[in-house]
Amino acid sequence: MTKTAVEVQDRGVDGMVELRERRAALLANRRLTWVFGADDPGVVVREAWAGEIRLRVHVPRAQASARPIVLAFHGGGWCWGSPEQSRWMAGRIAARTGAIVVAPAYRLAPEHPYPAAVEDCWAVLTWVVANAGELGADPTRIAVLGDSAGGTLAAVLALRARDEGESWIRGQVLIYPLVDLVGLRGRGLGEIVKNYLGGDGSLAEEWQASPLRARSHAGLPSALVLTARFDPLRPHAERYAAALRTAGVEVALHRPRLATHAYLTLPGISPASRGGLARIVGFLRERLG
Template structure:
């Protein structure tokens, strides 16, 4: 079955000017390429592709100051209909971009829509990026931000006892790792992990990586080059559980919703992670979206499955967190 027409048209146009994808660049050119991509998605009219902020939420920017003094930007989405003093469940969101690119803005439609549809506060985290801040900085930033949100629950108007983590692509990896860190480090308690087309293994090879080697948005060349940008230590880092969560132990992890896309090199990563969680006795729901491509939550205007995926995620979050 072919890609939807609007997806094909978008990709045909986009790749004519994105001639130097950030994840395929050498370390000294990554930031320039990533900044160029971010600017292209902020151009007038881009909202028809990437979506717009849900009008049912209020948005404010804040800063999470970590124990070592690092200041991470965060963006807080709160349903506008919720009473100002009410403590709502909270979802930490980690954006994608291969650990080397991306920003909170690319999750704007998804994060704001999840907040509105699920009746929760969503906190998007601007974690530090490789190659300037290689592994383990991104997962440590995301875990520290999660701890910070739990500790500042009263100021944020959230209920830290009803907390979930969520992320797409590299952000899905980070959400899975934060769930592991919270288990291993005695909190905070996480009720649900929402993993959207996650990367979970830097060691193994998967059929979908070759089947979709030239798919839109993410190609096998990206997957092959990212490890050299993300890891600046020895090769054994790639197999560590906080880098490749598939290689860790999965007992006592929170339930998971895992979404994947048909035309995505990472499709089989999500399938493998769902199987690993179930084998460890963890409830895991896996949905593979037909005709979808990698990055669909950032492209609701050109990937029809994005809105169906939103409905599923919001329903799972409402159920897990007891949200209204």
């Protein structure tokens, strides 16, 4: 694992330049929203490292011991984005729940295709458990949260922890996740999937790429699933919520009417962001104590 990106031979120079331009444009757009959603004054933001994975750690200023932990995975189609783009949401969650919110800068495709992001997020989860004492956290009270591609990663971690017999995760917050990458097309989604999976796309059948295709969804922690009426990924989120319910998992589904994809990271633009945040905070308080 390296901290610097490597060029991908089959994309060529033009493809890599275009990708870098998209990443820069996304970062510029996010910075516009940060004017309306600066870091919460009740939270101290620190940088830490889980091996070679950079972490943005949001710690409430109020004194407490053995805080719960929320792992927050950013969106961006696995190809762009960073923990900074969700700073408004992560900071408010930390301040209002008393939890330590850890947001990792997992490796991005196509330089680091699937399953690099999955492995990085799992490595962060195990690092947090092993270093909970140093963080002032309780390793038995962990929730996973993610938006868009990050929501997919959060769902995969809940499945993997269950399969490995670990009971660390008490709740999962899945915000407009992609849950089935097989045959995904339109609105640039096909290109995102190709960049993420590489090759001929056959890896989309694997449950760590498409959590809806897991053999079973039984025995998973309670879930809050958020989508939006005008989100093209709304069917994904609602199908996953239905699959969890069918398997006996407790699920709450929230679908604001006047919102679209990414609304929870756009507090200066989308009024629905604050209502969605309130739902998340309430769910995490209930699940993490």
